[in-house]
Amino acid sequence: LGWIRGFDVHPSGESIVTGGSDRHVRLWKWDGDRPAESPVSDVAAHDGWVESVAFSPDGTRVATVGADRQLKLWDAARLTPIKAVPAHSAIPRDVAFSRDGKWIVTGGEDGVAIVWNALTFEEVRRIETGQTSDQQGQHPGLGGIIRLALTHDDRWLVLACARVSPVYELATGM
Numbered sequence: 724l725g726w727i728r729g730f731d732v733h734p735s736g737e738s739i740v741t742g743g744s745d746r747h748v749r750l751w752k753w754d755g756d757r758p759a760e761s762p763v764s765d766v767a768a769h770d771g772w773v774e775s776v777a778f779s780p781d782g783t784r785v786a787t788v789g790a791d792r793q794l795k796l797w798d799a800a801r802l803t804p805i806k807a808v809p810a811h812s813a814i815p816r817d818v819a820f821s822r823d824g825k826w827i828v829t830g831g832e833d834g835v836a837i838v839w840n841a842l843t844f845e846e847v848r849r850i851e852t853g854q855t856s857d858q859q860g861q862h863p864g865l866g867g868i869i870r871l872a873l874t875h876d877d878r879w880l881v882l883a884c885a886r887v888s889p890v891y892e893l894a895t896g897m
Contacts, residue, residue, distance in 0.1 A: 729775035729817075733799070734782045738763075740799070742773025742787055750785075750802050764802040769793060775817045779841070780824045786841075788815035788829055794839065796827075808844050811835060813855070817870045821877045821893070828893075830868030830882055838880075838893065848896045854884035 725745030732739055739751045739758055746769050749762035771790025778785055778799060785797040794810035797803065811831035818829050820841065827839040834855035838848040855867050870883040873893065880891045891897060 728772055731776050731778045733778055734780060740776050740778060740785050742768065742776040744772045746771060746773060748773055748776060748787055748802055766802045768795065774815060777818050777820055779820050780822055786818045786820065786827050788818045790814050794829055806844050810837065813867060816868060819871060819873055821873055822875060823877060828871060828873065828880060830871040832867035834867040836868060836871060836880060836882055850891055850896045852882060852884060852889055854887065
């Protein structure tokens, strides 16, 4: 097992999904009060580190982003691939579903946040933050979007960049 770079808890609390430096995504069931010793699913997911993983709000899908600059969607029950698209011009660092499950949002070292239609994987909106660096990959504090979060009503997108945290309205990108 490599270093865990991202994880998420299933909405029901019954399992955890992890992604890491070994390029694998793993699904772990709970065994009493902790994750089981062995994953129930283990797949080679990206050509490069798996940077972030996220369960859909209904728990049926998992979104991942990796150092191969891809956004991938998986069936959560067996971690079987559903769809993959090129996502960013530099390493994407984070991925999240909107609370209603309609959107997937990615943010990367290229300083871009992208809102995707969660069903079609079509790009809905691109938010250019201007927060990027030539130091991509080596010093995440120097380049682009490090983390992102949506407010509980899906109205606002908050981005964590090197020294700023810009906020955008999800519906408009403004």
